[in-house]
Amino acid sequence: MTCDFPGLPQLGAVVVGIDASPQARAAALWAAAEADRRGMPMHIVHAADTDRRAILSSADTIQALRQRARDLLAGTADVVTERFPGLTVTKELSRQEPVAGLYAAAGNRGTIVVGSRGLGGFGALLLGSVSLGVASRTRVPVIVVRGRPDRTETGAITAAVYGASDLDWLMVAAAEAQVRHASLRLLSVCNVLAHVGSVTTMLDDVGGIAxxxxxxxxxxxxxVRARCPGLTLTHHVETGTSVPGALVEATADTDLLVTGSRHRVIRAGPALGRVSHALLHHSRCPVEIIPPDFALVGDEP
Known part of the structure; x- marks a missing residue:
């Protein structure tokens, strides 16, 4: 799809990771709708991790595993093309482990889509180390499909923002709204209690923080309005004592919650911040996480 607003980033191809779970099937259909809206191809990936498994498994076992994976890919592709006959769909049986397989498939501009839960392969993509690895280390957008598949669309996209540093990834949220012909709501939750004893001393009162x-x-x-004059856009700052709780509540009334990842470094490597982590666990709609170093568009107008 050609972007109506030249100042917005071009949304890339959609890469979806699947296993045999119903959640993965739902994620594949959601990803297909996303690719169809974008006018971009969809790539279905199943990571069988055969390179590692071959060390401990027989050749017959590996061959059977690969055949089941091929059948899964073919079946998923058939379901997708039946629902979206005009969509270009490709499929891949990756020999790598899931995180590496998805990274390789997405390249520099793709968007990775995964389901919220599963039974194996990609089964831990929400609550386990694989999902956190995909979302916390990737350099491309990652969407975790949550919520009921039959959920009624609201016609709204919500961007969870904090400050001026969010402006670049915010343009991705604007592009998501544009391809959906949806409105965009900027939502910021201000936990004033977090500043007591520090910033508060430099302001007239706690209300000054908000x-x-x-x-x-x-x-x-x-x-955003300067780049997208035709986009319906609202903004709201909410005060409260729980930023994650307020954002999770907001997911009940939006089609997609978009946020930038704020990484924290732990001994094992980068990890998602507290807010993103909570959204992946409890959101009532799909969540898109944009990494801070994602290359977007050119210079500001």
Whole structure:
């Protein structure tokens, strides 16, 4: 699909990781709808991890595993093409482990889509180490499909923003809204208690913290409007004591929650921040996480 707003990033091809679970099948259909909206191809990947398994398994076992994987890929592709006959669909049996297989398939511009739960292969993509590895280390957008498949669309996309540093990835959220002909809501949750004893001493009162956030979010909204004059856009700052809780509540009334990943470094490597982690566990709609170093568009107008 050609972007109506030249200042927005071009959304790339969609790569979906599947296993034999119903959740993976639902994720594949969601990914197909996303690719169809974008006017981009869809690539279905099953990572059988045969390179590692071959060390401990017989040749017959590996061959049987590969055949089951091929059948799974073919069956999923058939379901997708029946629902979206005009969509270009390719499939891949990756010999790598799931995280590496998805990274390789997505390249530099693809969007990775995974289901919320599964039975094997990609089965731990939400709550286990594989999902956290995909979302926390990738350099491309990752969408975890959550919520009921029969959920009624709201016609709205929500971007969970914090401050001016979110402006670049926010343009991805605007592009997502544009391809859906949906509205975009910028939502920022201000936990004023987190600043007590620090920033508060530099402001007239606690309410000043929220006022400062309102100013920052309003400025971001104006920058988005400058690039997308035809986009229906609203912005709101909510005060509360739980940022993750407020954002999870917001997922009940939106089709997609988009946020930037704020990595924290632990001994084993980068990990998702507390807010992103909570959204992946509890969101009522699909969640898209945009990495901070994702290359977007050219210079600001």
């Amino acid at each position: 006022e400062q956030r309102v100013h920052e979010v309003s400025a971001m909204a104006e920058r």
